[in-house]
Amino acid sequence: METISIQVDADVAQIFQSAQPEQQQKIQALVSLWLKRAMNVTQLQTTMDRMSDEAQANGLTPEILQSILNEGNKICSRFQRAG
DSSP: OOOOOOOOOHHHHHHHHHSOHHHHHHHHHHHHHHHHHHHHHHHHHHHHHHHHHHHHHTTOOHHHHHHHHHHHHHHHHHHHHHO
16 A cells, blocks of 8 residues: 545544544545546546547547447347347
8 A cells, every 4th residue: 555645624634533543444445446436437538538539530520420329229229129
């Protein structure tokens, strides 16, 4: 584990500092998990933005994308009715 410093409101700092060690460990685990998930979302958004930029550079317009999605929905609907 590594130690980091983050700024929080004074009341949050006071609550954390007065918590029992077990509670502090739980809070640290929750913050760690939250940060990991937040970074995954950020990485996903960055990847999606890059893919969007590349698709636009290759001529994919919102209209073409919508047409492709609509066709895919039609195909899925046919399979659902047949199944």
